Amino acid sequence: MFRKIMAPVDLAHAARLSRALQVTADLADRYRAEVCFVAVTAPAPGPLARNPEEFAARLEEFAQAEAARHGYRASSHSMVSHDPAVDLDDTLLRARKETGADLVVMASHVPGIADFLLPSHGGRMASHAGVSVMVVREE
Amino acid sequence: MADDTTNQGIPQPEGEADLIETDYEIGQDNVEGSLGPFGFDIHNPVFMISGLTIVAFVFYALALPEQSAALFGWLRPAVTANFDWFFLGAGDIFVLFCLFLIVSPWGRVRLGGNEATPDYTYVGWFAMLFAAGMGIGLMFYGVSEPMSHFSTSLGGPVLEDGMRTDWAPLGGAAGDEMASVRLGMAATIYHWGLHPWAIYAIVALALALFTYNKGLPLTIRSAFYPIFGERIWGWTGHVIDTLAVFATLFGLATSLGFGATQANAGLNELFGIPVGSGTEVVLITAITAVALISVLRGLDGGVKVLSEINMGLAFLLLVFVLLVGPTVAILTGFADSLLAYVEFLPALSNPLEREDVNFSQGWTAFYWAWWISWSPFVGMFIARVSRGRTVREFIICVLLIPSLVCVLWMSVFGGTAIHQVIADGFTGAQEAPLELKLFKMLGELPLASITSFIGIILVVVFFVTSSDSGSLVIDTITAGGKVDAPVPQRVFWCVFEGAVAIVLLLGGGLAALQAMVISTGLPFTLVLLLMCWAILRGLMSEAR
Incomplete structure (x- = not known):
């Protein structure tokens, strides 16, 4: 039913994504789908990498580690955004198009009052992605 | 490593760049958490020290208005009178350093490699570059500065007890x-041409170099790595x-x-x-609210779009004044002003033994301090959008083209107003207060209400x-150089800037x-001089 699952991850907080990663693995196994990990970085150095290339390498490392752990095929697709704090949604929507994924599985926070000001990424993804989106609430 | 097909989101491989090896991890001193529904990720202690000091300062200005007004009234002339040579000399060094880098x-x-x-x-x-670098200033001073220098020069030097009390540049005329x-x-161009842009260029270059080529966080302290080494992660860096x-x-x-007083003057007119x-x-409240929307739309959706709109509007206004104003006089004036600039530059930029104390301290030294205080802001912003340039x-x-545009702007707006005085005998703009001169000048041209309205819009959008x-x-x-900190922090600073502007306007104007x-x-001038040295050290180890 699904051939390629896009899994947006926040590499800096990968530990908080345990439920979403597990669901991704279960679905990949069920549908024999490839998992494509997507992460967004700014051109400026960040905590994880000093430039976009290093960041892409870190993401690929993460993808292959997940693939080995769960036994599915994985790839990675890193995105550069000038202003990731604001442009994250649009960048992820672009990544969905570029990767050609037909399912998105992503973690989301518990909705709160701040969502009226800054809507959640999962919510926006679900309304605009044009493919199935599964938003997994982390505890 | 991902292959090319899975990795289209990334720019081409960047080639060699000389990364600085340091154990410091970006964000390691940061405090992350949430305040109610809003998340934050701030540098400890820079956020707290700067935030609390500014709050304390604002309370002081509000609680003791007379005392603080007296202090402020004393501070400005005291600093410019004692350190004018330092500001002027440093300005000259920055220009020479930039020109040297072009040919080096x-x-x-x-x-960026x-x-x-x-x-x-x-x-x-x-x-x-433009919207960040000068924006409101060009609107505020475009007519008023050439006009002021013209009037004082015409008045000539006035001596009282052997001291010059006039405001004319150099010896006047x-x-x-x-x-x-x-x-x-010439005096106006001196203040808006090479010198301010050299100041911006140095900060921007230092930040871009140490961020994109050396892999250090996007924050001012990174530029000082060649000088202070690992100490920049400690108190040395916190202070900077x-x-x-x-x-x-x-x-x-x-x-x-400035923007608020000018928009107010325009709306009154x-x-x-x-x-x-x-x-x-x-x-200020209304414009800050608009700025908030722009903040929430981010760099590409907010600032960039507004900057482009404003450039378009400013260009239209420029062309309009050029065409319906005294076109021939302006164009010959442009060439003549450039020549005059070259002719008077050595005398104007001489930092020592100036006789025109009011001009060199009240105008030049103040401007230099103003540009320098803007330099971390404009420089960092320029750095952020300049990756990939040599x-x-x-x-x-950053240096030559904006300088030329400023000369053109001043020639058109100032030139038209001066022409109105000399050729038409209209002294409305000459006699009006600074913030009103632009609108008085536009008032003499056709479609005055439309152009004045555009003028107000420009001020407001530059403000945003x-x-x-x-x-x-x-x-x-x-946030210690993190560019993806939670957006509510930006909202906080945006509101805070508006609040400081309001409080200080109420407190002491x-x-x-x-x-x-x-x-x-003043202290930041010293920081900038050190930065020149750091840039040289940083460039020496790069592949060219």
């Missing part, structure tokens, strides 16, 4: 209209970053104050809306872009703001 072999170094490609087109890039025009334009936050906040609040601190507070291309584009990009910069510095600009500009 290091001009070939590319920001030798295979990096630019993130923005020239149009988008220039629009942002008593009674000689043509010579006064030339001297007035905190100074940068002060300079940015007060520099920005001053411009916002057009619609009879009363002039006063009440209206200005409403204006050093030579970068300096030519400054406030937005300013919040972006202060947020990045106070523009004098208070200007005094703070000068006092934060």
